[in-house]
Amino acid sequence: MAYPTNYRYTxxxxxxxxxxxxxxxxxxxxxxxxxxxxxxxxxxxxxxxVEKGKVFGSVESVKxxxxxxSPANGTVTAVNEELVSAPEKINQDAHAAxxxxxxxxxxxxxxxxxxxxEYEAYAKEETGH
Amino acid sequence: MADGLRKTALNPVHRxxxxxxxxxxxxxMPVEYSGLIAEHMAVRTGVGLFDVSHMGDIQFRGPxxxxxxxxxxxxxxxxxxxxxxxxxxxxxxxxxxVDDVIVHKFSxxxxxxxxxxxxxxxxxxxxxxxxxxxxxHVSDYSDFYTQLAxxxxxxxxxxxxxxxxxxxxxxxxxxxxxxxxxxxxxxVARTGYTGEDGFEIYIPSDAATSERVWGEVIEAGREFGxxxxxxxxRNTLRLEAALSLYGxxxxxTINVFEAGLDRFCKLExxxxxxxxxxxxxxxxxxxxxxLVGLEVIERxxxxxxxxxxxxxxxxxxxVASGSPAPFLKKNIALAYVPRALAEPGTEVAVEIRTCPVxxxxxxxxxxxxxxxx
Numbered sequence: 001m002a003y004p005t006n007y008r009y010t011x012x013x014x015x016x017x018x019x020x021x022x023x024x025x026x027x028x029x030x031x032x033x034x035x036x037x038x039x040x041x042x043x044x045x046x047x048x049x050v051e052k053g054k055v056f057g058s059v060e061s062v063k064x065x066x067x068x069x070s071p072a073n074g075t076v077t078a079v080n081e082e083l084v085s086a087p088e089k090i091n092q093d094a095h096a097a098x099x100x101x102x103x104x105x106x107x108x109x110x111x112x113x114x115x116x117x118e119y120e121a122y123a124k125e126e127t128g129h
Numbered sequence: 130m131a132d133g134l135r136k137t138a139l140n141p142v143h144r145x146x147x148x149x150x151x152x153x154x155x156x157x158m159p160v161e162y163s164g165l166i167a168e169h170m171a172v173r174t175g176v177g178l179f180d181v182s183h184m185g186d187i188q189f190r191g192p193x194x195x196x197x198x199x200x201x202x203x204x205x206x207x208x209x210x211x212x213x214x215x216x217x218x219x220x221x222x223x224x225x226x227v228d229d230v231i232v233h234k235f236s237x238x239x240x241x242x243x244x245x246x247x248x249x250x251x252x253x254x255x256x257x258x259x260x261x262x263x264x265x266h267v268s269d270y271s272d273f274y275t276q277l278a279x280x281x282x283x284x285x286x287x288x289x290x291x292x293x294x295x296x297x298x299x300x301x302x303x304x305x306x307x308x309x310x311x312x313x314x315x316x317v318a319r320t321g322y323t324g325e326d327g328f329e330i331y332i333p334s335d336a337a338t339s340e341r342v343w344g345e346v347i348e349a350g351r352e353f354g355x356x357x358x359x360x361x362x363r364n365t366l367r368l369e370a371a372l373s374l375y376g377x378x379x380x381x382t383i384n385v386f387e388a389g390l391d392r393f394c395k396l397e398x399x400x401x402x403x404x405x406x407x408x409x410x411x412x413x414x415x416x417x418x419x420l421v422g423l424e425v426i427e428r429x430x431x432x433x434x435x436x437x438x439x440x441x442x443x444x445x446x447x448v449a450s451g452s453p454a455p456f457l458k459k460n461i462a463l464a465y466v467p468r469a470l471a472e473p474g475t476e477v478a479v480e481i482r483t484c485p486v487x488x489x490x491x492x493x494x495x496x497x498x499x500x501x502x
Contacts, residue, residue, distance in 0.1 A: 036149070036361070037166045039453045040430055058482070060430050062165045062453050063361055065482070 001029040004095055008071065008110045009119035015095065016071040018110050024098035025071060027059060030123040032094040035061040038087045043079040044100055050074055052109060057099065059090065072109045074102035137182035138275050138339035146357060154247025156183040159359040168362035169455040172323050176281035176350045177358035178343070181322075182334065183246035185271040187256055190239050193264030198240050201259045201402055202232060203385065205395035209234040214302045214320060216393050218379070219255060220403030224410060226379040226388075228252050231320055233304060238265075243276075243320075243329075245375050259402060275339040279346060280327030280366075282498075283353035288328050290349040292317065296328070310342045322363060324370020325498050362455075369454050371422060371463060371494035377433065377449045378420055378463055386416040387465065389493070418446065419471040422493040425460035425479060429486035436480040437464050437488075445470060448479060454495060461495050462488070 007015040013031035017023040032038060040060035050056045050070035057068040078101040083089060089097040104110075114122060134157040143150065148159035159180070161168060171177045189197055198206045204217035211234055219227035228248045233241040244252045253269045260267050279288050285296045294307030294317050304318035309330055321327035332342050347355055364374070373379045378388055385394045385407055396404055396411070410416055425431050431451035439445050451462030462479065470477060473492045478485035 036161055037164050037455075039166075040428075060453075062365060062455065063160070065430075065432065 001095070003028070003116040003120050005116045007095070007116065008113035009116070009122075010069060010071045010113060011122065012067075012069040013123075014069060014071050016110060016113070018107075021107060022077055022101055022103050023072070023074075023110075025100050025102060026098045027068065027090060027094055028119070028123070029094045030127075031066070032091050034127075035059065035064060035066055037062050038090045041083040041087045041090070041099065043081070043083065044076050046076050046079060048076045050076060050100075050102055059087070068099065070102070071113055072102065073105040075105075077101045077103050135183070137180055138334050138336045139180045139182065139343055141336070142340055142343055143180065143357075148357070148359060151360070153183070153360055154245075156246055158183060159357070161359040161361045162357045165359070165361040165365065166455045168356050168358040169365050171354060171356040172281045172325055172327075172358060172362065172366055173456045174282065175353045176279060176283040176287050176355045177323075177362065178346050178350065178355060179278040179280065179358050179363060180275070180343070181278050181329070181363075182275045182339075184276050185244040185246065185249040185252060185269070186274055186276075186331070187242040187244060187253060188239070188268045188270055189242075189260065189265050190268070191263075191265035192238055194238050194240050197260040197263035197265050197267075198232060198242075199398065199401060200263070201256060202230060202242075203394040203401060203403065204232065205398040206232055206234065206240065207398065211236055212303055212305060214304055214318060216302075218385070218390065218393065219252065220385065220401075220407075221381060222402060222406060224384040224386075224403045224406035225381050226375065226383060226385075227255050227381070228375055229373060229379055229390075233316075233318065248375060273334055274331040275334045275342070276329060276331055277342065277346065278321050278323075278327060278329045279350075280321045280323045280325050280358075281353075282326060283350065283355075284325075284327040287346065287350040287353060287355060288317070288330070291345055299328075301326070310345050312338070312342070322372055323366040324372065324494065324496055325366070364450075365452055365455055368450050368452055368461065368463065369457055369494070369496035371496075374450060383465075384410060384416060386410055387418055387420060389420045415468065417468060418465045419468050420449065420463055421466055421471045422491045422495055423448070423451075423462040423464050423477065423479065423488040424491045424495075425462070426487040426489055429479070429481040429484070430460045431462040431464075431479040431481065431486075431488065435462075437466055438478045438480060438485055439470065440476060440478070442478070442485060445477070451479075457495055459495075463493075466490075
């Protein structure tokens with residue numbers, strides 16, 4: 001699956017929309033593929049402050065738990081409640097299934113994140129093929 | 130991938146199928162192919178195929194075989210008829226587990242133990258040391274066989290296409306010899322680790338034969354939607370059926386009564402390794418902790434090693450194995466708790482990532498295969 005070029009990526013496998021003050025955040029296709037069937041998403045609450053590099057929630061597959069790390073500082077303005085009853089949406093289309101929207105404290109923070117082609121190379125290296 | 134991992138003969142097939150591979154007890158094994166949930170459901174509703182060649186096979190031969198088997202395993206092998214198998218376990222003198230095993234009786238002087246992968250060397254050394262005083266010869270045949278498990282309500286129909294053995298004549302935990310995929314004298318056992326009907330076959334471990342038979346089973350099962358299944362589904366299937374996994378429900382620090390495997394432990398058969406310690410546990414009124422089934426009531430998934438607490442928040446035990454149950458669509462766990470809190474209906478809490486989440490004790494197994502009609 002292609003990695004959208006209007007997203008920025010973390011080394012912890014989250015994506016964030018770039019170019020607007022309020023940004024959607026999700027996990028990457030590589031992350032959902034590594035986790036396998038996702039059965040549980042722990043969402044933050046609207047109004048929560050999230051910190052760059054800090055845990056804001058978790059996703060769980062049948063096999064494993066994986067923490068979610070915020071790609072930037074900000075405030076949660078919306079969470080994707082649909083994922084509570086249909087967490088498999090992340091497996092089906094990870095780059096559309098956003099988990100939270102945050103109002104960015106400083107949009108320039110995204111400059112330090114990986115671009116699509118950088119993340120793709122990073123993900124490939126991690127799996128070793 | 131780290132080097133030094135052992136591989137089954139079917140390793141290239143798993144890789145070709147795009148399986149996600151993991152290090153399982155030193156073995157490079159497939160954890161899932163198409164997806165754990167789909168694989169789990171295939172076994173519950175149709176048929177699935179597992180490569181379980183990493184399991185070990187120890188054979189006892191000679192006039193002292195039964196005596197040796199009786200001494201080092203807790204079930205009563207003298208009750209076995211030729212062609213019958215039983216679930217059993219090897220114990221340490223303190224009544225805790227070396228490993229669980231399936232004992233097959235080939236003849237009066239010939240028995241086979243099928244043992245776990247992660248404990249193969251330990252088991253074999255243990256058997257050799259314990260069996261040395263008996264008039265029998267012990268051999269490790271683990272590397273000679275590719276072991277395939279064909280599991281699910283459509284397992285019989287799938288395998289019947291490939292063998293001259295009348296599978297309908299083999300009862301659960303019995304076995305027969307016959308031609309399978311053109312291979313004469315193949316062991317076909319109605320055993321498995323999924324809580325479902327199914328068979329395990331033992332074929333020569335050369336790559337060409339293993340790959341050919343794997344392919345023929347897949348082809349035979351195609352009309353039933355057969356899926357290759359990995360260790361991920363194997364674990365969730367056995368957990369729904371509340372079957373023990375070494376290192377989780379059973380280990381060298383857990384005894385037979387704690388694990389609730391009393392019915393496979395025949396103290397009345399006479400002394401065997403571990404029996405004295407277990408008699409003492411019995412005389413003392415039973416074990417202090419028991420393995421129970423938990424169903425998580427609130428939102429959350431109990432995982433291996435999580436703490437179990439009572440209503441007041443006091444730590445009382447731990448989760449031995451916990452997972453979402455794909456067929457039951459519940460979050461379930463096997464946990465060790467004090468005997469006083471082992472009654473079904475008892476409310477407890479599981480600490481899930483620092484939060485206490487309500488769970489209740491439920492009867493085991495979580496899943497029982499439907500009776501044949």
